Amino acid sequence: MTVTMEKPKSGMSDGVYERxxxxxxxxxxxxxxxxxxxxVIAAYPIRPYTEVxxxxxxxxxxxxxxxxxxxxxxxxxQFEIVKHASSVNxxxxxxxxxxxxxxxxxxxxxxxxDRLPPMFVVGNRALDDPGAFGVEHNDAMAVRDLGWxxxxxxxxxxxxxxxxxxxxxxxxxxxxxxxxLAIDGAFLTHSQHIVKIPSVAAAKKFLPQYDLAERRLHPxxxxxxxxxxxEDWVMEIRRQNWEAAKRxxxxxxxxxxxxxxxxxxxxxxxYFDEYMTDDxxxxxxxxxxxxxxxxxxxxxxxxKGHKVGYVNLRWFRPFPTEELRACLSRFKSxxxxxxxxxxxxxxxxxxxxxxxxxxxxxxxxxPAIVNFIGGLGGRDLSIADAQKMFxxxxxxxxxxxxxxxxxxxxxxx
Amino acid sequence: MTTTPKIDYEKxxxxxxxxxxxxxxxxxxxxxxxxxxxxMRGFIKASGPRTIVTGxxxxxxxxxxxYLTTPWIVPWMHTQLGxxxxxxxGMAAGVRALQRKGxxxxxxxxxxxxxxxxxxxDMGIGGISGALQSDYDLLIIMYDNExxxxxxxxxxxxxxxxxxxxxxxxxxxxxxMQRRWKKNVAGMLAVGHPTxxxxxxxxxxxxxxxxxxxxxxxxxxxxxxxxxTYDPCPKGWDYHPRYSNELGELGIKCGIYPLYEIVExxxxxxxxxxxxxxxRIPVKEFLQRQGRFEHLIQEDIDYIQKGVDEMWEExxxxxxxxxxxxxxxRI
Numbered sequence: 063m064t065v066t067m068e069k070p071k072s073g074m075s076d077g078v079y080e081r082x083x084x085x086x087x088x089x090x091x092x093x094x095x096x097x098x099x100x101x102v103i104a105a106y107p108i109r110p111y112t113e114v115x116x117x118x119x120x121x122x123x124x125x126x127x128x129x130x131x132x133x134x135x136x137x138x139x140q141f142e143i144v145k146h147a148s149s150v151n152x153x154x155x156x157x158x159x160x161x162x163x164x165x166x167x168x169x170x171x172x173x174x175x176d177r178l179p180p181m182f183v184v185g186n187r188a189l190d191d192p193g194a195f196g197v198e199h200n201d202a203m204a205v206r207d208l209g210w211x212x213x214x215x216x217x218x219x220x221x222x223x224x225x226x227x228x229x230x231x232x233x234x235x236x237x238x239x240x241x242x243l244a245i246d247g248a249f250l251t252h253s254q255h256i257v258k259i260p261s262v263a264a265a266k267k268f269l270p271q272y273d274l275a276e277r278r279l280h281p282x283x284x285x286x287x288x289x290x291x292x293e294d295w296v297m298e299i300r301r302q303n304w305e306a307a308k309r310x311x312x313x314x315x316x317x318x319x320x321x322x323x324x325x326x327x328x329x330x331x332x333y334f335d336e337y338m339t340d341d342x343x344x345x346x347x348x349x350x351x352x353x354x355x356x357x358x359x360x361x362x363x364x365x366k367g368h369k370v371g372y373v374n375l376r377w378f379r380p381f382p383t384e385e386l387r388a389c390l391s392r393f394k395s396x397x398x399x400x401x402x403x404x405x406x407x408x409x410x411x412x413x414x415x416x417x418x419x420x421x422x423x424x425x426x427x428x429p430a431i432v433n434f435i436g437g438l439g440g441r442d443l444s445i446a447d448a449q450k451m452f453x454x455x456x457x458x459x460x461x462x463x464x465x466x467x468x469x470x471x472x473x474x475x
Numbered sequence: 476m477t478t479t480p481k482i483d484y485e486k487x488x489x490x491x492x493x494x495x496x497x498x499x500x501x502x503x504x505x506x507x508x509x510x511x512x513x514x515m516r517g518f519i520k521a522s523g524p525r526t527i528v529t530g531x532x533x534x535x536x537x538x539x540x541x542y543l544t545t546p547w548i549v550p551w552m553h554t555q556l557g558x559x560x561x562x563x564x565g566m567a568a569g570v571r572a573l574q575r576k577g578x579x580x581x582x583x584x585x586x587x588x589x590x591x592x593x594x595x596x597d598m599g600i601g602g603i604s605g606a607l608q609s610d611y612d613l614l615i616i617m618y619d620n621e622x623x624x625x626x627x628x629x630x631x632x633x634x635x636x637x638x639x640x641x642x643x644x645x646x647x648x649x650x651x652m653q654r655r656w657k658k659n660v661a662g663m664l665a666v667g668h669p670t671x672x673x674x675x676x677x678x679x680x681x682x683x684x685x686x687x688x689x690x691x692x693x694x695x696x697x698x699x700x701x702x703x704t705y706d707p708c709p710k711g712w713d714y715h716p717r718y719s720n721e722l723g724e725l726g727i728k729c730g731i732y733p734l735y736e737i738v739e740x741x742x743x744x745x746x747x748x749x750x751x752x753x754x755r756i757p758v759k760e761f762l763q764r765q766g767r768f769e770h771l772i773q774e775d776i777d778y779i780q781k782g783v784d785e786m787w788e789e790x791x792x793x794x795x796x797x798x799x800x801x802x803x804x805r806i
Contacts, residue, residue, distance in 0.1 A: 101572035102565065128576065130568040135605035139561035142554065142602070146529065146565025149552055151579075152572050154565070168555055271578070279550040279566070281525045281584060288553035289540035 078325055080261040087250035090218035090257050091183050091243070092117035094225025095155050096127040097265035102147035102154040104132045106140040108162035109195050110247040111185025115157070129155075137162045141169030144180045148173075149287065151278035153229065154180040159247060160187030163201045173240045174209035175299075176288055177306065179232035179272075181225065181241040185251045186350065186401075188439045196440010197247040199349065199402040203378075203413050209303045211241040211310060212379035214349040218255045221245050223321070223328065226260075226269050230317045233272050236309045246401075248440055249351035260325065268324050310380045333382030336389065338364060339371030344456040346434075347373040347390070348399035349414060352443050356399070359448035370452050381417060387425050390418070395430040397455030401437045409433075411468055430458040436471030447471050482525065482583045484691040487684045494520050502546035503539040508716025510706040510723060511535050511618045513679040514686070518587060518616055519549060521690040526585040527570075529554040529562040531599065533591035534625035535618060557598035559590030559615055560606030563699075567611035585694055586612065592619040592633035596660045607668040607699045614693045614700045617660060620708035628711040632658040635731065636782065637775050638767045640711070645770035656782060657731075661703040662795045665737045673700040675736035677745075678723040685745055689736060696738070705732045713766025722764060730755040730783045733794030742795055749793050758783055 085093065091114045095103070105115035121127040130147075134140035137158050144156035158166060163184055173180065184202040188194035206212060211232055215221045224243050232241040245251055279287065291299060311333075318332040329335070337357045339345055346356050356372040363370045373389065375382075390396050398419075400412020407416060415433040422428050434451050437443040454469055487493055498519040505512040515535060519526065528551045530536050536553055539546060554562035567586045573579040595603055595617035603615055622640050623629040630640040630653050639645055643652035665674035673696045677686035686704065693700035707722040709715065714722060726732040727746050734746035748755045758780050762768040791798045 099576075101576065101578075102568045104565070128572075130572045132564060132568055132609070134561065135601045138555075138557060139564075139602040139605055142558035142561035143565035143568065146552070146554065146562045147569035147572075148565075150527070150566050150569035150573070152569030154569070169558065169561075172555060279527050279552055280579070281527065281550060284524075284548060284550045286540055286545035286547050286551045289542045289545055290537050291542035295542050 077261055078264045079258040081259050082256055083259060084254050085218050085257045086113070086252050086254045087218045087221045087245045088113035088185070088252070089117045090222040091225055091245065092121060093257070093259055094222040096121055097260060097262060098153060098225055098229050098269055100129050100155045101152035102130045102132070102144070104134045104140040104143040104147075104154070104156050106134045106137050106158070106162065108137075108159045108187075109185075110187060110251040111157045111159040111183055113251065114183055114185070137166035138169055141166040141173065141182070144182070145169060145173045145176065145178055148178040148180040149176070149274070149279050151272060151274045151280070153272040155182070156180065157183035157185070159185040160201050161190045164189065164204060167204065170205055170210070170240075171208055172288075174205070175303065177238045177277075177303065179229070179238050179240060181228050181232060181243060184242050184244045185247050186244055187247045194439040195247065197249060197350070197401060198438055198440070199244070199400075199413070202242055202244040203402055205242055206379055206413070209239055209307060210379055211237070211239050212244065213242070213377050214244045215376065216250065216351055216353045216374060218250070218253075218257045221250065222257060222259070223325070226265055227317050227321055229272070230269050231310060231313050234313045235275065237306055237313050238274075239306055239310065244350065246351040264324055268321060307380050311382065314377060314380070333377040333385055334373055334375045334389070337372040337374070339373065339392075341369055342371030343369040343394040344397070344452055344459070345371045345373050345390070345393050346397045346399055346448065346451055346455065347375055347414075347418065348401070349375050349378060350401065352399050352401060352437060355443050355445045355448040358445045359452060362445070363449060363452055368452070368456070375414070378417075381421065383421050386418070387421050390422060390429060391425040391427040393429045395432070395455045395459040397432050397434055397451050397458075399434045399436065399443070399451065403435060403438070409467060430461070432458045432466060433468040434471050435468065441472055443471065480581065480583050481695065481697070482523065482585070484521075484695050486691070487521070487687050490683050493684065493687060494523075496520065498524060498548040500546050500548060502541070502544040504541065505535070505538045506710050506716070508709040508719045510679055510708065510719045511620060512539075514616070514618050514704045514706055515539070515589060517679050517687050518589070518690045521687040522585045522587060522694055524549055525583065526587055527566055528552075529559070529566065529588045531559045531562070531588065531590035531594040532556040533594050534620070535589060535591065537625045554588070556594045558602060559588040559595050559599045560602035560604070563588040563613035563615060564606045564609055564611055567613045571611065583612075585614065587614045587616065589616050589618060591624070592617060592621060593623045593631040596658055597632045600660070603664065603701070604667065607664060607671045607701060609699050611699060612697045614690070614702065616702045616704060618704050618706045620706045620711055621657075622708065622711045624708055624711050633660065636779055637771050639770060640767070650770055650772070651775060659797060661701065662797070664701050666796055670698070671700065672696050672698050672739050673736065675701075676703045676705070676732065676734055678705045678727060678732065678734070680720040681724040681727060682746065685734075692736070711767070714764055718764065722761070725756070725761040725764065728756045729758045729761040730787050730794070731758060731761060733786070735795060737795070742792060744794075749787050755783070755787065
């Protein structure tokens with residue numbers, strides 16, 4: 063399956079899209095929030111996600127959009143405000159980056175265990191120390207085991223669309239999990255593209271009104287939420303979370319089907335997309351904007367006759383286990399690009415590598431697999447870097463040893 | 476800005492006029508003599524059924540709301556230890572947005588957060604400050620039993636000087652491990668938030684109905700409001716459970732617990748411990764009734780007495796703000 067994801071195919075004239083604007087990733091997310099008719103926004107500044115909140119406050123100031131806009135005193139308060147707004151059946155939105163995301167970690171934990179479905183944008187940023195504004199994925203990855211939906215996008219257009227898709231999945235009565243929409247710092251938060259903005263009617267058609275139903279807090283529905291349960295019930299409650307995360311896969315699939323039906327065939331595959339993989343022997347897989355140099359390298363290597371392809375993993379939670387296993391077992395060798403680290407973990411690999419390796423363990427045809435750690439702290443991953451990674455990955459198929467199993471790309475040594 | 480309708484509350488004149496309706500009932504497992512349970516039962520009696528409550532982690536979360544045996548008749552939700560302020564802001568903002576957009580019916584819904592001294596006075600004070608800067612109708616009640624009572628009585632920023640807790644045990648080398656003076660939370664919040672229209676201190680049982688009426692006043696005046704309650708704790712303070720009410724009264728009468736309300740910047744003493752007012756009883760009468768002060772010697776009691784005297788005799792606003800006056804300007 064080969065698709066390019068750059069521009070929506072649907073025309074402006076059919077009423078689905080309203081206008082085009084030059085927007086960066088942050089501004090595109092803000093447009094998505096506007097179209098989702100969000101009720102409560104809580105803001106706290108940290109680079110690089112902040113511009114989402116800047117854009118939203120201006121939209122409210124100009125009357126383009128109506129929501130409560132709260133300037134919180136910390137990320138912890140910001141996330142708690144979002145959580146509690148969500149509990150009274152208000153559609154709520156927050157976000158953060160890097161250490162800000164970590165500062166509010168307690169609130170992020172309970173938002174998931176309370177099974178509330180607000181959305182947070184994570185403008186991925188390296189964790190301190192030392193200070194760095196650039197992208198790294200360890201921030202968003204910190205919620206991967208807590209019961210969150212976690213998804214990376216690669217363009218402003220996708221970012222806008224995934225605000226709508228994300229809310230739809232998160233708020234589905236079979237899911238009700240918080241949604242983290244990850245956008246790479248700088249490479250997506252602050253890179254501008256032409257974005258087609260859906261019409262209000264089309265957005266409304268796709269995204270139904272938020273309804274927490276029997277779980278909303280209101281004097282007419284006097285329930286007690288999250289009392290002390292201890293060993294009597296915690297295990298059963300965890301199991302319910304687990305079931306919801308399992309069900310989310312089906313809900314995601316349905317959401318893309320419906321999205322494609324309304325907005326034109328935007329997404330050929332829901333969980334990940336493949337570029338020039340039909341006859342490929344060697345592929346790279348990564349999350350986020352590394353897809354751009356990855357796909358360009360594919361194009362250039364194909365011109366020289368190399369059978370290479372790129373797999374862009376969009377949904378990290380829930381992890382598309384079956385689908386990705388089937389996809390990756392078709393290839394001879396797979397290179398996993400991690401823009402993160404998991405110090406001291408098995409074979410010292412990155413987080414994505416561990417997940418993919420674990421996913422492939424039961425596969426009948428296991429490809430050779432190698433790991434790349436690169437682009438840390440916002441360092442560029444170039445087309446040349448990607449070509450080098452393809453080269454190392456292709457070699458891996460011919461090796462029996464673990465030599466070259468993990469390579470730090472672009473590291474000064 | 477939309478104006479939400481108000482609930483008209485009558486002043487409760489005498490204990491016989493306290494509403495009979497219970498909105499906090501059986502199902503909790505608080506200790507015998509728990510004053511905080513009375514504080515809880517009181518605020519919800521005073522505010523009535525059109526209320527949403529958030530309860531921060533603390534003894535009154537863990538002891539109060541066990542899964543499948545909730546004591547709450549009104550909607551209630553747990554919030555994190557330091558999230559009392561944020562929980563109230565989130566809910567108030569949600570309710571306001573939904574009402575403005577016509578997604579739910581327009582009516583006054585009270586939003587009340589109940590946090591302990593560790594949650595509200597230490598960890599969550601930034602969030603409460605944020606809440607008191609907002610323009611939402613919300614009430615934060617800090618129930619102060621002067622310890623982390625759920626985790627086995629550890630000292631907090633609001634523990635009294637000299638008190639024995641599991642973090643501050645008297646020892647053979649150091650008689651006093653609790654060397655911090657009690658944090659002045661209500662005064663600090665009142666002074667720091669010029670647009671907050673109502674801050675009060677209270678005790679659930681003394682003077683009778685005072686606390687219930689302060690709750691109603693806070694909700695009637697509207698905007699973000701704050702009440703600090705003094706809650707004697709038999710377990711943490713080491714006294715017989717039958718004396719909870721009496722200890723609250725003694726704490727107020729000896730001046731350790733200033734009782735007042737601040738309405739749009741005006742201080743009204745609801746128990747006047749100034750010399751010009753009703754005066755004070757010696758702090759010893761309060762301290763000697765509790766095991767947590769058993770290790771104190773006369774010198775320690777004199778030190779506490781001196782600090783309390785200073786609060787009432789030297790502070791520019793006695794018992795409220797620890798500023799002692801204005802020196803000659805240097806220009």
